[in-house]
Amino acid sequence: MSQNRSSSGMSRRALLLGAALLAAFSETLLPASAQTTDPLSSWNEGAAKKAILDFVRVTTDRASPSYVAPEERIAAFDQDGTLWVEHPIYTQVVYCLERVPTVVAARPELKGVEPFKTVLSGNREAIAKLSLPDLEKILAATLTGMSVEDFEADVKKWLATARHPRWKRPYTELTYQPMLEVLRFLRDNGYKTYIVTGGGQDFVRVYAEQVYGIPPEQVVGSVGGTTFGYTKDGKPFLTKEPKLLLNDDHAGKPEGIHLMIGRRPHAAFGNSVGDRQMLEWTAAGTGTRLTMLVLHDDAAREYAYGPATGLLDGKIGTFTQALYDEASKNNWPVISMKNDWKRIFPFD
Amino acid sequence: MSQNRSSSGMSRRALLLGAALLAAFSETLLPASAQTTDPLSSWNEGAAKKAILDFVRVTTDRASPSYVAPEERIAAFDQDGTLWVEHPIYTQVVYCLERVPTVVAARPELKGVEPFKTVLSGNREAIAKLSLPDLEKILAATLTGMSVEDFEADVKKWLATARHPRWKRPYTELTYQPMLEVLRFLRDNGYKTYIVTGGGQDFVRVYAEQVYGIPPEQVVGSVGGTTFGYTKDGKPFLTKEPKLLLNDDHAGKPEGIHLMIGRRPHAAFGNSVGDRQMLEWTAAGTGTRLTMLVLHDDAAREYAYGPATGLLDGKIGTFTQALYDEASKNNWPVISMKNDWKRIFPFD
Structure with missing residues (x-):
């Protein structure tokens, strides 16, 4: 124990010395170094x-x-x-719309029911006109009912292949x-x-x-x-x-x-x-x-x-x-x- | 600019040297120092x-x-x-019970109404027998209806003076x-x-x-x-x-x-x-x-x-x-x- 204490005491003095040395270097020289980097260089x-x-x-x-x-x-x-x-639309809404076919495959009774029918039609003009309550039905059907892990895995998979229409x-x-x-x-x-x-x-x-x-x-x-x-x-x-x-x-x-x-x-x-x-x-x-x-x-x-x-x-x-x-x-x-x-x- | 880069280059070398020195000290001596302290000394x-x-x-x-x-x-x-x-009861429940007089002072119509009447009576035996729905009424009356800042201030004030019945x-x-x-x-x-x-x-x-x-x-x-x-x-x-x-x-x-x-x-x-x-x-x-x-x-x-x-x-x-x-x-x-x-x- 006393040997431990002694070496630990030595180490503390040595560390303090090292730290003081380091602080001295930093204080003198770091500001100059920091000035050369603009943290907001894209502004x-x-x-x-x-x-x-x-x-x-x-x-x-x-x-x-x-x-x-x-x-x-x-x-x-x-x-x-x-x-x-x-723009042109929230990414998550794109995810939900693109997930509709999977949901309908698992629940075929939704196939002929609105708003799922419109989404499946692929008619962009009609889809863009869906009402808020319709959108809420789509969100509920595509974002709930699965385990939290299954949802996470599905979003990951989608993000890996989905592309924005403008920038591809x-x-x-x-x-x-x-x-x-x-x-x-x-x-x-x-x-x-x-x-x-x-x-x-x-x-x-x-x-x-x-x-x-x-x-x-x-x-x-x-x-x-x-x-x-x-x-x-x-x-x-x-x-x-x-x-x-x-x-x-x-x-x-x-x-x-x-x-x-x-x-x-x-x-x-x-x-x-x-x-x-x-x-x-x-x-x-x-x-x-x-x-x-x-x-x-x-x-x-x-x-x-x-x-x-x-x-x-x-x-x-x-x-x-x-x-x-x-x-x-x-x-x-x-x-x-x-x-x-x-x-x-x-x-x- | 070039002078900045140069001094920054020097500082980096000096820092690396200092850091290496420090790391060498730490590796050799810190473990011995760490061993002398038990992080779970009350166990x-x-x-x-x-x-x-x-x-x-x-x-x-x-x-x-x-x-x-x-x-x-x-x-x-x-x-x-x-x-x-x-034990003998959750601290927050004590807070809620002790806050009842303040709530009743602000809303006198509760004075004669259960479960507030029982709490105001101070009859410990009767208070201990309050049902869960009664307790929920007390929690709702004492924990809601105020701004989040007023609630925080009130809890702080209470904690400063409230004492546990056993340890005082x-x-x-x-x-x-x-x-x-x-x-x-x-x-x-x-x-x-x-x-x-x-x-x-x-x-x-x-x-x-x-x-x-x-x-x-x-x-x-x-x-x-x-x-x-x-x-x-x-x-x-x-x-x-x-x-x-x-x-x-x-x-x-x-x-x-x-x-x-x-x-x-x-x-x-x-x-x-x-x-x-x-x-x-x-x-x-x-x-x-x-x-x-x-x-x-x-x-x-x-x-x-x-x-x-x-x-x-x-x-x-x-x-x-x-x-x-x-x-x-x-x-x-x-x-x-x-x-x-x-x-x-x-x-x-």
């Missing part, structure tokens, strides 16, 4: 980029009155239209490079990054870790209940049920944040009226908060919809003039894809 | 302690076939009876020292520790970080919905609603784990039939899993209930013979408070 210089850099600086500097303790550093991101492409690439490649940089920059500064999406929590969890570096437990989304049961040989499993617990959109976003995180975010990013209450809830906290909206104003490189684009009333990612006015009034920076982003996609 | 040597040490060793050793990637390291802990005292100490001091060591040991080895409690999620979140080192976002519990709204001057707030979203007990525990975490735990600790499905769900995963039950068999230092204590049918923390048999059959180690724990409380 043009401007108010949006500056807002992000300033926010991180003042909330992580111990000497700043806006300093935020590491455990309180929570940042929330909408997904569709904020982190990846949402996997949906998981259609993420915004500038936003991936924001996610990483915030994490590098001690922020826990969360997805807070109107989309399905179980769907997004399948790929969020690989695509965004966000683990399943940091994905909040619309979510239904599950039911615990046993197989014939006594193995426990969970079945996805068509019982909605959280509609994580509009007012449901702050409600979902309280349910799943239990802390108010210090930063929130969105792009549509569905994100309004999340941004309001975030902005209403004490100290410095960052609330930003992505404006899709780049038809050439992505899509154009929302204020000043002539398309205000689209069903997907609605960004109304009222939301734009609220943002202006409250100094929420609006990110112009056209002007603020040097490039859009990682593959650009 | 007696025995099968229970060995099970925890073995589990951490094989799941964190890269060379082990049971190695678990850091991001998959999830451990789930029941709270009442597993991390802190649950704050409830937050009645945690089990050996379990605090398990929490820390798992975290030191890269595990994310979660509370998965039948108790109220919002209630436990108030003190979990301070008491267990577990942040709010890692507390899963029984939880109701909230409603987003605005004050007269436009400030957003969330109101706690009497609408149960998750009854996080029995089958609700694995359901809650899927809802809130989205990964199957590699370790789970409980102490009653309410934890059975969580342990089954955990044990059914691939690889090495750790599933343990705390047995309260120490009337002198804490309480005695459950198998071999003569008290099997208590309402609080029921540990049936069937659960004991299931644990034996599946080799789930049972922790004897009497034999496995050197001391019970941090203040011992």
